[in-house]
Amino acid sequence: xxxxxxxxxxxxxxxxxxxxxxxxxxxxxxxxxxxxxxxxxxxxxxxxxxxxxxxxxxxxxxxxxxxxxxxxxxxxxxxxxxxxxxxxxxxxxxxxxxxxxxxxxxxxxxxxxxx
Amino acid sequence: xxxxxxxxxxxxxxxxxxxxxxxxxxxxxxxxxxxxxxxxxxxxxxxxxxxxxxxxxxxxxxxxxxxxxxxxxxxxxxxxxxxxxxxxxxxxxxxxxxxxxxxxxxxxxxxxxx
Numbered sequence: 416x417x418x419x420x421x422x423x424x425x426x427x428x429x430x431x432x433x434x435x436x437x438x439x440x441x442x443x444x445x446x447x448x449x450x451x452x453x454x455x456x457x458x459x460x461x462x463x464x465x466x467x468x469x470x471x472x473x474x475x476x477x478x479x480x481x482x483x484x485x486x487x488x489x490x491x492x493x494x495x496x497x498x499x500x501x502x503x504x505x506x507x508x509x510x511x512x513x514x515x516x517x518x519x520x521x522x523x524x525x526x527x528x529x530x
Numbered sequence: 531x532x533x534x535x536x537x538x539x540x541x542x543x544x545x546x547x548x549x550x551x552x553x554x555x556x557x558x559x560x561x562x563x564x565x566x567x568x569x570x571x572x573x574x575x576x577x578x579x580x581x582x583x584x585x586x587x588x589x590x591x592x593x594x595x596x597x598x599x600x601x602x603x604x605x606x607x608x609x610x611x612x613x614x615x616x617x618x619x620x621x622x623x624x625x626x627x628x629x630x631x632x633x634x635x636x637x638x639x640x641x642x643x644x
């Protein structure tokens with residue numbers, strides 16, 4: 416059973432460009448979570464999605480950030496018009512479709528660098 | 531709202547010495563508690579968790595943590611560390627009725643020296 420997959424692992428963007436981060440949850444998982452880790456800080460919750468639905472986006476910045484989890488394909492975290500302050504590691508996690516959903520399993524992260 | 535405090539940002543220790551990484555939480559309701567480990571340039575791996583039952587939980591690699599409700603703590607311990615334990619350790623909480631949002635501490639970097 417493959418773990419949570421994220422790509423790309425490293426992404427470099429210039430200010431003003433768009434960044435697209437992808438996350439494929441573990442097999443049998445339909446709950447996806449995105450977290451951001453700024454340098455020297457812990458992870459901060461951004462958004463929680465189930466297939467085709469955003470359940471909780473209370474941690475998402477109000478502008479430029481969006482997330483989706485379509486019926487087919489990976490979850491996408493999209494950052495428009497990136498700024499230097501968006502440089503961070505973005506982690507995706509997933510939890511099972513049914514049964515216990517109390518544990519989240521994390522991917523290796525995407526490290527975004529904005530020049 | 532819940533919060534997590536990891537007072538020690540760095541803990542240096544010699545190999546084979548014991549170690550304790552401290553974690554305190556604040557919550558007006560019951561919580562689930564987790565320790566995650568992050569090795570350099572990798573994602574987080576679940577080390578152990580407390581959901582209910584026995585207050586002492588153990589991981590497969592020798593770590594253990596004890597839930598202390600009166601002190602609102604969930605300290606992580608290992609009696610004898612290895613070089614390979616060098617990593618960042620994060621304590622996290624979530625509400626049992628709302629497990630979608632993990633609240634993390636700022637992390638403790640454990641550095642094991644030979």
